[in-house]
Amino acid sequence: MATVGVIGAGVMGKDVAITCAANGYDVILTDHDPDVLAAAPRDARGLVRKFRMMSPTTGSWKADEVLGRIRFTADLGDLAEADWIVENIVEDLAAKERLYLRLREVCGEGVKIAANTSCISITKLAARTARPADVVGIHFMNPVPLLECAEVVRGFHTSDDTIKRAEEFVGSLGKRSIVVNDMPGFVSNRLSHLFMNEAAFLVHDGVAEPEQVDAIFKLGYGHRMGPLETADLIGLDTVVNSLNVLYEEFQDSKFRCCPTLKKMVAAGLLGRKSGQGFYTYAQH
Numbered sequence: 001m002a003t004v005g006v007i008g009a010g011v012m013g014k015d016v017a018i019t020c021a022a023n024g025y026d027v028i029l030t031d032h033d034p035d036v037l038a039a040a041p042r043d044a045r046g047l048v049r050k051f052r053m054m055s056p057t058t059g060s061w062k063a064d065e066v067l068g069r070i071r072f073t074a075d076l077g078d079l080a081e082a083d084w085i086v087e088n089i090v091e092d093l094a095a096k097e098r099l100y101l102r103l104r105e106v107c108g109e110g111v112k113i114a115a116n117t118s119c120i121s122i123t124k125l126a127a128r129t130a131r132p133a134d135v136v137g138i139h140f141m142n143p144v145p146l147l148e149c150a151e152v153v154r155g156f157h158t159s160d161d162t163i164k165r166a167e168e169f170v171g172s173l174g175k176r177s178i179v180v181n182d183m184p185g186f187v188s189n190r191l192s193h194l195f196m197n198e199a200a201f202l203v204h205d206g207v208a209e210p211e212q213v214d215a216i217f218k219l220g221y222g223h224r225m226g227p228l229e230t231a232d233l234i235g236l237d238t239v240v241n242s243l244n245v246l247y248e249e250f251q252d253s254k255f256r257c258c259p260t261l262k263k264m265v266a267a268g269l270l271g272r273k274s275g276q277g278f279y280t281y282a283q284h
């Protein structure tokens with residue numbers, strides 16, 4: 001089985017790492033923040049235990065087996081062994097561009113690089129690497145172990161072989177690929193961030209409480225989660241960063257970030273990951 005190098009051990013990186021390991025891949029997980037990396041084995045074990053109770057597929061996961069396939073490292077150079085790289089660092093163009101430049105030194109011929117970005121152009125990131133044809137967007141959905149598809153994004157230079165390999169990789173994780181073309185936000189986030197931002201504006205304008213906005217989506221439209229619950233799950237910092245990317249790229253005021261969202265992030269209210277967002281969450 002191939003080796004997957006996962007960069008970034010935040011909300012998405014840990015989910016991607018355990019999903020790959022549970023499906024038989026050897027995984028090398030790295031993060032530049034020593035505290036995040038130190039906490040990652042315990043966090044990943046907690047996630048496996050949580051997901052075991054959440055679906056028939058994940059019900060058979062065994063924490064020792066999954067964790068046994070993940071190597072945690074602070075050294076990006078260790079990812080030279082990987083056949084696939086899945087990049088999940090912060091949604092910041094400059095930070096990602098710096099990392100993709102460094103990947104020139106790390107990734108040998110034949111390595112495929114998947115950018116798990118919410119909104120940033122795959123074409124821009126690929127342009128920083130040695131072989132843009134080997135770079136593809138794989139936008140995993142949160143929570144990764146439970147959701148049934150990934151958006152596979154074809155950058156300007158992405159080769160047919162890379163798309164085929166990405167579809168095989170996503171399929172090996174038990175998910176369906178939906179292949180779309182590169183444009184900021186792709187399909188999922190260009191739509192969902194309008195919903196989440198406008199939902200925040202409804203609260204900002206005093207039209208409704210968060211519970212009311214979400215109840216209308218759940219009870220009225222039959223959605224599993226409301227837009228503000230979804231924003232809390234993603235992380236409000238990531239939502240704000242993504243809206244900024246969409247605003248910047250399209251130069252369209254419809255993506256102007258709600259000031260309440262910015263204020264919450266400035267105050268450290270990041271949603272589930274900080275224990276407080278539009279809702280309050282128990283911390284383990």
Ligand SMILES: NC(=O)c1ccc[n+]([C@@H]2O[C@H](COP(=O)([O-])OP(=O)(O)OC[C@H]3O[C@@H](n4cnc5c(N)ncnc54)[C@H](O)[C@@H]3O)[C@@H](O)[C@H]2O)c1
Nearest residue numbers: 008010011012031032033088089090091116117118142234
């Ligand atoms: N949260 C979601 O629901 C979701 C869904 C799909 C895609 N994404 C995308 O996935 C990416 C990660 O999002 P997240 O929610 O996991 O963010 P996060 O803030 O939870 O985690 C990001 C991690 O990247 C690390 N990092 C930052 N720069 C780094 C570098 N140069 N090298 C190594 N590690 C570095 C940080 O220390 C942090 O642990 C973003 O691009 C985001 O847009 C997020």
